[in-house]
Amino acid sequence: MRKVEKDRIKILATGNKTLSGFTIIEILVAFFILAIAALAFSSLITDSSRSINLIEERFLANNIAENLALKNLVKDDYLTSSQYDEGEETFLGMPFIWERELATSVERNRIEIEIKVFSENGDLLGKSKVFKEVFAQ
Structure with missing residues (x-):
């Protein structure tokens, strides 16, 4: 027999555990740590996608507000209209309500x-x- 086989038989016969792998506890702990890391990453992705949607809505809403303010600034019939007005706008397929x-x-x-x-x-x-200066005529 070769020397390696003799050493292996000797180790198996004596119960010496020098050739052991991972224990089941070590594997379970590793999976637990991996699961926690995956859960944290999943939560991060979910929060990021929610934030992106909110930022997009706010960006579009600010564009609508600026556009409507500029329209009101250049038109002259706002003096005869009421102090308060409201309406709806759809911008890039998203509905908004303005006042x-x-x-x-x-x-x-x-x-x-x-x-x-x-x-x-x-x-x-x-x-x-916006502010508009009005001159008396």
Whole structure:
């Protein structure tokens, strides 16, 4: 017999455990640590995707608010309209609700136009405020 086989037979016969692998406890602990790491990574991905959607909604809402504020700034019929107005806009397939408030300041000859944009469930997502100087004629 070769020397390696003799040594192996000797180890098996004496019960010496110099040639052992991982125990079941070590394997279970390794799987547990791996599962915790996978769960943390999954939670991170979920939170990131929620944040991306919220940031996208806020970005679009702020664009709507700025666009509506600029439209109100350049048109002249806002003086005859009511102090408060509301409506709906669809931007890139997403519905938004907007509100416009006018505040006049006679001593300063200006009109404050504030636009607020909300989601469908009423969360404030964006707003814009502009001032227009009004000259007496």
